Amino acid sequence: MKSIGLYIHIPFCKSKCPYCDFYSMRAYDGQPDEYTACVLESLEYWADKLGRTADTLYFGGGTPSLLGGRNIALITRRARELFGIDGEITVECNPSAVEDGFFETIAKSGVNRISLGMQSAVDNERRRLGRQADSKRVEECIRNARNAGIENITLDVMLGVPDQTQESLKKTIDFCLRNDVPHISAYMLKLEEGTYYYNNAEKLNLPDEDATADMYTLLGDILEENGYRNYEISNFAKPGFEGKHNLKYWNCEEYLGIGPSAHSFIDGKRFYYSRDIGSFCLGCEPLPDGEGGDEEEYIMLRLRLADGIVFDEFEKRFSKPFLTEISERAKTLEKHGLVNVTEASLSLTRKGYLLSNTIISELIYG
Ligand code: SF4
Numbered sequence: 001m002k003s004i005g006l007y008i009h010i011p012f013c014k015s016k017c018p019y020c021d022f023y024s025m026r027a028y029d030g031q032p033d034e035y036t037a038c039v040l041e042s043l044e045y046w047a048d049k050l051g052r053t054a055d056t057l058y059f060g061g062g063t064p065s066l067l068g069g070r071n072i073a074l075i076t077r078r079a080r081e082l083f084g085i086d087g088e089i090t091v092e093c094n095p096s097a098v099e100d101g102f103f104e105t106i107a108k109s110g111v112n113r114i115s116l117g118m119q120s121a122v123d124n125e126r127r128r129l130g131r132q133a134d135s136k137r138v139e140e141c142i143r144n145a146r147n148a149g150i151e152n153i154t155l156d157v158m159l160g161v162p163d164q165t166q167e168s169l170k171k172t173i174d175f176c177l178r179n180d181v182p183h184i185s186a187y188m189l190k191l192e193e194g195t196y197y198y199n200n201a202e203k204l205n206l207p208d209e210d211a212t213a214d215m216y217t218l219l220g221d222i223l224e225e226n227g228y229r230n231y232e233i234s235n236f237a238k239p240g241f242e243g244k245h246n247l248k249y250w251n252c253e254e255y256l257g258i259g260p261s262a263h264s265f266i267d268g269k270r271f272y273y274s275r276d277i278g279s280f281c282l283g284c285e286p287l288p289d290g291e292g293g294d295e296e297e298y299i300m301l302r303l304r305l306a307d308g309i310v311f312d313e314f315e316k317r318f319s320k321p322f323l324t325e326i327s328e329r330a331k332t333l334e335k336h337g338l339v340n341v342t343e344a345s346l347s348l349t350r351k352g353y354l355l356s357n358t359i360i361s362e363l364i365y366g
Pocket of ligand 1: 012013014015016017020021022024061062063094117
């Protein structure tokens with residue numbers, strides 16, 4: 001049986017960023033330790049119930065670094081013992097929430113990849129996003145992680161944020177290149193209902209859709225010139241540094257999510273924990289979320305990847321040829337430079353990435 005990916009949600013943040021709707025809260029004194037105990041209990045439960053191995057571990061949030069190095073190391077060691085993990089182990093870190101010695105402690109337990117929530121290297125933009133650390137602090141975190149032996153570092157960059165221009169984005173890209181990080185994730189700001197940004201959008205001086213699309217193109221062009229591959233719509237990596245855990249999501253492979261709001265896909269079934277730390281710690285079962293992994297979902301997810309749908313792989317997985325009607329529709333889109341079709345595969349172009357939702361639904365539903 002193939003190994004699964006293991007995700008652990010850490011629902012704590014120092015304060016709420018004005019655009020964010022992830023499940024997170026401010027922790028009270030002692031809560032990170034209590035939560036660590038709940039996660040350890042849940043790991044035992046799932047290891048016993050599934051009897052599966054895992055080959056990736058990902059701490060997401062929230063702000064996992066707020067759990068503290070000791071707790072991250074405790075969870076990592078136990079997860080490795082229970083699931084036999086010997087691969088990529090990532091921890092998301094907020095540069096303003098990393099204690100002294102944090103990277104050394106987690107590196108010793110097996111953590112080998114850091115995801116830094118930088119968002120922008122321009123301090124004014126970072127402040128408007130609710131981020132407290134300045135770019136010097138981000139640089140210091142990169143240096144400290146490397147000194148602890150963690151070379152695999154990814155930076156988050158946001159596009160379309162208040163006051164951002166092509167010029168200011170170039171400063172952020174320069175920062176990434178100067179620090180020679182091997183992986184960059186670039187996300188366009190989404191206004192999520194219920195957030196401060198959603199309710200105050202007109203006051204924010206947001207770049208419009210076209211300007212944001214131009215920023216995405218600019219970022220992609222510069223990163224590709226500098227040896228990064230745009231291997232997924234929002235992700236760029238130097239060779240060999242693609243995010244192995246997240247690739248499981250796009251390849252429609254299995255993963256187990258532990259913690260409130262975490263989602264799972266195991267044995268064809270999707271399920272998730274509710275957004276409630278109390279019920280998670282009381283051991284409540286996750287909620288069912290239907291079947292997963294059918295052709296439609298596979299096509300939607302794989303088209304996010306530069307490799308797109310490889311017909312041979314599709315045929316092996318679904319025991320039938322790639323759907324003729326989709327291949328026919330792709331031919332029209334190809335004329336507009338939105339997809340690449342070869343004898344072996346179908347994928348979106350960079351221009352196609354910008355319209356990915358529309359193109360994917362056009363391909364599937366016509
Ligand atoms: S640090 Fe991340 S998870 Fe926490 S509020 Fe900000 S964006 Fe959301």
